[in-house]
Amino acid sequence: MRNTSVKMMRAVLVRQFGGSDQMRVENLPIPTVGDKQVLIKVHSSGVNPVDTYVRAGQYKNLPNLPYTPGKDAAGLVHSVGPSVTRFKPGDRVFSSQTTQMGTLAEYACVDEPYVFPLGSSLTFDEGAAIGIPYFTAYRALLQKGLAKKGERVLIHGASGAVGLAAIQIAKNHGLYVVGTAGTKEGIELVLETGADAAFNHRDSKYIENLLEGEKFDIIVEMLSNVNLGHDLTLMKSRGRTIVVGCRGPVTINPRDLMGTESSIIGCALFAATPDEFKELSTQVVKGITDGWVKPVIDSVYDLEKAGEAHDAVINSKGAKGKLVVRVQE
Template sequence: MKAIVQDRYGSPDTLSLRETAQPRPSSGEVLVRVRAAAVNAYDWHIMRGDPYVLRLAARSLRGPRFRIRGRDVAGVVDAVGDGVTGLSPGDEVYGDSGESDGAFAEYVCVPAERLAPKPAKLTFEQAAAVPLAGSTALVGLRDAGRLRAGQHVLVNGASGGVGTFAVQIAKALGATVTAVCSTRNVELVTSLGADHVVDYTREDFARGMNRYELVLDLVGNRSLADLRRVLTPEGTLLLSGGGVSRGGSVFGPMGLIIRGRLASRFTRQRIADFSGSSNRELLTSLTELIEAGRVEPVIDRDFPLEKTAEAIRYLETEHARAKVVITL
């Protein structure tokens, strides 16, 4: 089969399209014939091995442990391993292959608990855009953020992959949403339901008078003091390790997260960090929101498999908005 393979950490130039052996599903796994996959900031971090602490955590200093990139996937079940129930060959599914990656390929093996039936109203391309970004937004707002109807939430990085889902999910949960983005994305986040939009090229939300019960920071481009300044006295600040940077960092977004963990011990404000990883329960919740018309994935651009390096390079420039999708 054709797959995007990487042998060492580095730029998108380290990615190459190669012929590799087709995987076979182990017990509890499903072999999916990939129809579409999506690019995430996670893929960039693994590709670059950035921040460097990730290399230590993975116990792999020269290159990624798993050579085929990609997590988000939508496709058709080709075969199932022992012990898998509820899924059969021919079923249309979507999900997240997890830290073993492998989705930028014609076939990928995915743990069954990380897959769910594809929402009927979505194309494969749209479905592939949902799992990791949608799950991250849902976990952040519903679980880590404990967002309640009537609360005011600020989403910093509202036009990104996670941000576009966060705006919609926050509205579905009954919140009043303020979205922070650049000028060119104001119309987009407004169309997603944001009640207020702050164009950061013209206005600094940290210097405003508004206060929020929940601040969801998805880009890590502001100081901890700035983010806390716009919280209510007992509000919640959520820090995510997402986003891409110029690279070459030791801790990357983890630096802000570490400072947040330390500061949380000395304030009434709640400071927490979170990360997303899809599972069937989260995907089922997202499907319900999608089928109800409350959430719709937004795709910036799609690329064929052979241009995956170009797709990640596009994401790396930080000009991408919403989701970038790989089609097969």
């Protein structure tokens, strides 16, 4: 006999790794909140490229099947575990954490250290666009790139969610910012977000145009399999290229590193130590309060169309901010 006392929710479930057609909305039990966990009533869930790699089974750390995708969320605290001290029911929050039952669901259980106050100045859609993009951008620029006021930074792929976050962080820390995008609309968005200059990376001569100007102390690279070889020619002495994204192998000439004693540095948010994660999350939350964290939303999808959002985030021909799934109002 069915237990009618179990409360249910709508959630996306993946029963087999593969394409976006493996994502189906099902009815599942609402998670039980743990001792040091926060149960969030999810209003919006952010979609990141890494979500598609996990769903396809092409990522280092894979969940057990079946699982619910999604790492970033924003909503209201529904309930908290006995040992939770920072939140109470009704608080507006955002979160970012990899769990077996992710954020493409009406409720998500998240460990307390990965839940953060959203405040009242941002919408839930905007809150769902903070986690991975802003945390990754901060880690790339400040923790791995060791950015300093007055330095020049090139952000390759600046019109995407991580790129736009990187512009805001860089400008807040006093850097001169040059961004690239693949469409006229993307370039306009990069400039509106605060970049000092922007180039179309689909222009066959854009590398030549970049080489005509002053070179860069830091390059934040979203598509290293395409751009890394060029990046090595664009760095100043002791420059740093921070690799945030890659979709395949690349051939480079190490001599381009030797003369300038420049560096290629990998960046992965999951590799951050607890202290590093606390630092970057604290600084981003402060940015919300100070008003410079301003997520840009490209498109919003219903829960039933989460698969379309997965396809769009990886196949876009011109990113213009963050893709969000609105789980419930």
